[in-house]
Amino acid sequence: MPRPKSSFEETYPCDFYEPEDLMESGQLYTVYEIARLLQGLEPTAELDRETEDILLDWAIPWIMINADDLVVAEPQSDDEPGYYGLAD
Incomplete structure (x- = not known):
């Protein structure tokens, strides 16, 4: 349910990383690893299911939003997620 903006003590600018600031060239990441990187965590950080x-x-x-700057690779098996990386 929506809440009035005034019910929050503070709001912040919605500032996200640019793909080249988040990912290493030549590497592919799952959506789970990208989620961790966006929070400043290591891609392999252990998280509970609710946090993930x-x-x-x-x-x-x-x-x-950044699809134009990314490439995607198929998962290696049906039970794995796909992989994303920087477009060349």
């Missing part, structure tokens, strides 16, 4: 779900809420739109 919240971080995915940030990562999926980020991938869509």
Whole structure:
């Protein structure tokens, strides 16, 4: 349910990383790893399921907004996510 802006003590600018600031050239990342990177965590950081779900809420739109700057690779198996990386 929407909340009035006045019910929050403070708001912040919605400032996201640029793909080249977040990812290393020549590397491909899963959406889960991107979610961690967007929060300043290591791609392999251990997270509980609830936290990971919240971080995915940030990562999926980020991938869509930056799609022109990214490439995608198919997962290696049906039970794995795809991979994303910087476009050359």
